[in-house]
Amino acid sequence: MARWEPNARERLVRAALDLFAEQGYDATTVNEIADRAGLTKTTFFRHFPDKREVLFAGQDTHARLLADAITEAPGPVTPLQAVGAALDAITATFTDDRREFSAKLRAVTADNSELQERAALKRGGLANAMADALRKRGVSEPPASLAAELGVRAFYQAFDQWADPVNQQTLTELARHALDELRAAIAALD
Structure with a gap:
């Protein structure tokens, strides 16, 4: 995982939006968002309280x-x-x-x-x-x-x-x- 790369927050937002568009909001998990962004689930939760909030950052x-x-x-x-x-x-x-x-x-x-x-x-x-x-x-x-x-x-x-x-x-x-x-x-x- 590329945890040290910059712009983790932006990468998570873009990954979430792409996944929501591809497979739907309900079918997308936080783990999938973090994986797509090249980050961990823990990093996701450092930036957002839940997957809904990722789009309203x-x-x-x-x-x-x-x-x-x-x-x-x-x-x-x-x-x-x-x-x-x-x-x-x-x-x-x-x-x-x-x-x-x-x-x-x-x-x-x-x-x-x-x-x-x-x-x-x-x-x-x-x-x-x-x-x-x-x-x-x-x-x-x-x-x-x-x-x-x-x-x-x-x-x-x-x-x-x-x-x-x-x-x-x-x-x-x-x-x-x-x-x-x-x-x-x-x-x-x-």
């Missing part, structure tokens, strides 16, 4: 990126402008080399109710991180939570489009467009 990083970007948004901005800055920050981390991985992740998640449930928890966690950051900027409720929910909705709408291999736009462009569409939809409600 970046949640804390994403939540922190969103919250930090809202906190650091310049001067007086509207809640949606702060959310727009947060979307720019998180989408900048999704480079074109992650598009194929993201498409596979979407497909694997769509095929399993347990992973869909975990994805919904992640979505809620990202919204909470943005709403908390907005409240720290002095945004009251319900505007803070509503702006955060719109940001998460724009992100996932854009992500679904971006993960399609035929799409050539950046995730940042797609997220900005999705947020603009949501702004227009809100204006049309009144």
